[in-house]
Amino acid sequence: MNRTDRSDQSRSVSSVSSRPSLRWRVVDIAVASVIGVASGLIFWVFGLIPLYDALEALVPGLGGLMNGLWVFAGPLALFIVRKPGSGLYAEVIACFVEMILGSQWSAISELIPALLQGLAAEIVFAIVAYRIWTWWMAMICGTAASLGTWVYELFHKFAAIAPGGKYGLAFVITAAISGAVIAGLAMWGVMIAIAKTGALDRFASGRSVRFPSEK
Amino acid sequence: MKQFLRGDENNEKSSQPVAIDFSDWGYRRAAQQNFVLRHFSCHIPAGQHVLIMGASGIGKSTIMEAIAGLIGSQPGTSDEDGGTTEGSVSVGGFPASSRQARALSALMLQDPMSQAVLQRVGDNVAFGLENEGVPRCQIWPRVTHALRQVGLGDLELNRQTAHLSGGQMQRVALAGALCMDPGVLLLDEPTANLDPSGARSVVQAITDVVHARPTTLVLVDHRAEKWLDVINRVIILGAHTTADGQKTTAIVADGSPDEVFTSHLDFDALGIWVPTRYAAGRRQHHEIALFRSQSRADHPHHDESAHPISVKITDAAVGRNGKPILTHVSCAFRAGEVSVLEGENGVGKSTLALTLAGLLPVISGHVATSPSVSSPLTSSDPTQWPSAQLARRVSYVFQSPEHQFVTSTVLAEAMVGLKVAGKSPDQAREQALALLDDFGLRAQADRSPYALSGGQKRRLTVVCALAAAPKVVILDEPTFGQDRTTWWQMTRLIRRIARQGTAVIVITHDHELVEALADHTITLGYTRDADLVARPQTERRERVRPASLSPIIARLNPASRLLGVLLLSVPIVLSLDIVSASVFFVLVAIALCAFRLAPPTIFRHSWPVWVAAPWSFLAVLLYGKPGGAVYWSWGWMHVTQRSAVLSVATVLRLLASTVPAVLFLIGIDSTDLADALTQIVHLPDRFVYGGLAGTRLITVLSDDWQALTQARRSRGIGGQNKLTRFVPQAFALLVLSIRRSTQLATAMQARGFGGSTPRSHARVSVWRVQDGWFIVGCVCVPVVALLVSALTGSFAFLGGR
Known part of the structure; x- marks a missing residue:
């Protein structure tokens, strides 16, 4: 009862002011989840690359450099859907998809990093109340998502390896750069490219690319 | 307690048919200049069965979405998608977008794939009832009753929807709509994606249903023929330019089928097929026969030397992943002829065609092209050719246009084939523009190919295939979902390609297309000889997978x-x-x-x-x-x-x-997990089941990936190094998956998902000691x-x- 009242109220408020509607539509859920699904499939394919684990473990900084590839689901969903929680949601779906595909890397142990990465990406846009959507915000968001992995690794890898040591510092610096470039800037470009095909016309993100004069 | 009361309300909800009223209604999509429809007024009394017709892109689906309350809002405000509404639509006296009105209507869409929200048949039918908050004890009786109504009473409730035929899937969707006891049944081209036998079964089910119970029915279809026993009113929509120069849609004819189809409307211009019983004396009646005899007269079928063999397949077994579907296949296809491959869905037409196109290897036997096609290459087997060489010789136009687009504009799309054929960029541009002009696509040159209408997309794919001037062209269902005007454009186009000396192979269920074009027909069918043909998909038995490797864990939630x-x-x-x-x-x-x-x-x-x-x-x-x-x-x-x-x-x-x-x-099992997450962990239903529906797309997406790979090879841009191929193809898959998920969202909303009503649960998730x-x-x-x-x-x- 309460829930309906509140949602109706928020809808009428949002249409009066020009504030973005933060209420999730069904199409927001469907698109965020399919971004999660597609990302999960891609993560799963990466997981099949032979010798990647060996290189990542042994070459300092390589794990960090590749980290952007593992965290882009959340930022991409945020750039497209622009609803609170969309980054978190897409990350979690991606993680479940890996689980359904029978991920060798026991995806559930990735649920917690997924939550951390999603949350980190989310916080960046929450701070600006989901109102600023630019490429540089995208880079900050990608960096944050990537540092989510680092926070997780503080409890795992960096319990055994000193986080302030050379290996640890190499990881955090490369992870931040990789997040900014791959999960941030590149995904922003992907969003624009998708929008140009007209597939995002039902989204504010798509309309801002295709019809920039409209508000 | 509250839940219980809700259920009672639902019980009382009468299944009485209700009236629909459009009053000076208009709708404009977000960021679009023109209204799709404007000043549209129409009254549909309770219990009437209406067929809405009109050229593709005229706004028929928009009308259906408006009645179902999926778009539109109060005038003066924009709806969730940013669309603008004028005037009003009411269903049973309630505004169409209100909760009460939405509970009265049930909408069924054309694509069976996008309507299967969950994995199992029974769960799919129950989905709408859950969204309406119907108590569990009523759900399953209503589900089995609805399945019986559509003639699927003997289908197991735990069958995987992925293993059903298109006709069966569409009837499951119909059952899902029926079990809601709707006052208005909305069917948007329910048979457009089905083969003739599937379409017949769906028409039969719908006919039985509307005869068995009173309901208001609104149907959209390009062909009235099969619905004449069902409908008592026809509304025809046409383009209309208002006084201030705005283009919009208006009703050009409205009345009983007898009145409308005997009137003097220009049905040809409206893109509408007149049913046979009304066609006597009209041009349409003999048009196809005339076209056929004319093209015969223009190009008399000489001796065989005028039509040398372009490609032939000899004693071959064809199939996917090494599993033969057809064996002992031998046939030849000649230059300048249109050959038609006919047969039921799943019989292996596409597999055979893909094999001929060099996109699937034969399992045994040979595919060989004639030297006139293959020269100067040494191999006559198209699977051996590099992608660019293949595109210049054999071209395949896939059923789904979206699989084939590789660039971001229509012009660039048409230039791909020309560049593959070795033209310089300037030449390619010039010739591409000429081709687009020829096929009425010049005005769209700068648009994204994905943003075209269905008919335009299909024409563009044909233009693209022709650009590389191939010797063999294979078209898979080129007339699916076309209105009469675009149908004729396509038919003339195919005839023209053949007349230029190309061997044309068409896969189709469309009898009129066969009548108009076929020089040569090959019918594929099932035989009793188990050696020849694999079992039809629909006869597979369902195997229940254990929930865990451990018998103890399998019993846990x-x-x-x-x-x-x-x-x-x-x-x-x-x-x-x-x-x-x-x-x-x-x-x-x-x-x-x-x-x-x-x-x-x-x-x-x-x-x-x-x-x-x-x-x-x-x-x-x-x-x-x-x-x-x-x-x-x-x-x-x-x-x-x-x-x-x-x-x-x-x-x-x-x-x-x-x-x-x-x-x-x-x-x-992912469905069991979703049930547990909502009932035990109490996560919100919309997100859990939305996510579950998304994960169902995994199988769809892996099929898409395969289709994309083949389409790209066929267009001449496959087969370079793996990485440069992977990235654009992954992007194409992402775009496709977003399109699929927006369709899925519409299908879910049409079943009442995402509303404010608390959902009930058809399946129980139990937490034990x-x-x-x-x-x-x-x-x-x-x-x-x-x-x-x-x-x-x-x-x-x-x-x-």
Whole structure:
């Protein structure tokens, strides 16, 4: 009862002011989840690359450099859907998809990093109340998502390896750069490219690319 | 209590038909200049059966979405999608977008794939009832009743929807609409994507239903023929330019089928087929026969030497992934002829055509092209040719246009083939523009190919295939979903290609197209000889998968399995030391044995963890926190006493937390997991079932990936290095998946998903005593390990400083 009242109220408020509607539509859920699904499939394919684990473990900084590839689901969903929680949601779906595909890397142990990465990406846009959507915000968001992995690794890898040591510092610096470039800037470009095909016309993100004069 | 009351309300909800009223209604999509429809007024009394017709893109689906309350809002405000509404639509006296009105209508869409929200048949039918909050005790009787109504009474409720034929899937969707007891049944081209036998079964089911119970029916279809026993009113929509020069849609004819089809409307211009019984005396009646005899007269069918063989297949077995679908296939296709491949869905027409197109290898036998096609290449087998050479010789136009687009504008799309054929960019541009002009697409040159209408997309794919001037063109269902005008454009186009000396192969169910074009027809069918043909998909028996490798875990609730695994692996991170890690490892090993998981099973399912673990070991050994004796050092690497101990502890802990995660979770059914997450963990239904519907797309997407690979090879841009091929194709898949998910969202909303009504649950997720014990066990294992390490004094918070 309460829930309906509140949602109706928020809808009428949002249409009066020009504030973005933060209420999730069904199409927001469907698109965020399919971004999660597609990302999960891609993560799963990466997981099949032979010798990647060996290189990542042994070459300092390589794990960090590749980290952007593992965290882009959340930022991409945020750039497209622009609803609170969309980054978190897409990350979690991606993680479940890996689980359904029978991920060798026991995806559930990735649920917690997924939550951390999603949350980190989310916080960046929450701070600006989901109102600023630019490429540089995208880079900050990608960096944050990537540092989510680092926070997780503080409890795992960096319990055994000193986080302030050379290996640890190499990881955090490369992870931040990789997040900014791959999960941030590149995904922003992907969003624009998708929008140009007209597939995002039902989204504010798509309309801002295709019809920039409209508000 | 509240839930119970809701149910009673629903019970009382009469299944009486209701009226629909459009009053000066208009709708404009977000960021569009023109209204799709404007000043549209129309009254549909309760119980009437109406067919709405009109050229593609005229706004028929918009009308259906408006009645279903999926678009539109109060005038003056914009709806959720940013669209603008004028005037009003009411259903049963309520505004169409209100909750009451939405509960009165049920909408069925044209694509069977996008309407299957869940994996199992019964769950799919029940989905709408859950969204309406119907109590569980009423759901299943209504589901079985609805399935009986559509003639699927003997289908098992746990059948996978993916294993049904298109006609069956569409009838499942109809059952889903019927069990809602709608006052208005909305059917948007319900048979457009089906083969003739599937379409017949759906028409029959709909006819039976509307004769058995009073309902208001609104249908959209390009062909009235099959619905004449059902409908009592026809509304025809046409383009209309208002006084201020705006283009919009208006009703050009409205009345009984007799009145409308005997009137003097220009049906040809409106893109509408007149049913046979009304066609006597009209041009349409003999038009196809006339076209055929004319094209015969223009190009009399000489001797065979005028039509040399372009490609032939000899004693071949064709199929996918090495599994033959058709065997002992021998046939030849001649230059300048149109050959038609006919047969039911699933019989192997596309597989045969893909084999001829050099996109699938034969399993045995040969495909050979004539030297006139293959020269100067040495191989006559098209599967051996590089992608660019293939595109210049054999071209395949796929059923789904979206699979074939590789660039961002219509012009660039048309230039791909010309560039492959070796033209310079300037030449390619010039010729591409000429081609687009020829096919009425010049005005769209700068648009995204995805943004075209269905008919335009299909024409563009044909233009693209022709651009490389191939010797053989294969078209898969070129007339699907075309209105009469675009149908004729396509038919003339195919005739023209053949007349230019190309061998044309058409896969189709369209009898009129066969009548108009076929020089040569090949009908594929099932035979009793098991050697010849694989069993039809629909006869497969469903195998129930066990929920876990362990009989004990199989009986646990999915939520407790998930929660247990998390609880097992989280507390242990507090300390990284050799004692806690060893105790943890031993306890987990005992637990796995207690769950009757034998070591061979464990290794078979978790081997990658065991392969990866040594690298973690090595990383910590080389870079781990230093301390004690130094054994070896080089650059950044230092092997010390402490790093050695930490590396052993790390590996033990890693194995003990990831191996059970794999084994405890493997086999969970995703629907069961979703039920548990909503009923036990109380996560919001919209997000859980929205996510579940998204994950169902995994199978669809992997089929899409295969289709994309083939389409790209056929267009001449496949087969370069793997990475440059992977990235654009992955992008194409992403775009396609977003399009699929927006369709899915519409289908889910049409079934009442996402509304404010609290959902009920058709399936029960039970939390039993053993689930509690499992959780307690999962908490105890790391806690005991940590206690032991604390008592022995080796506890080291996060591995110590």
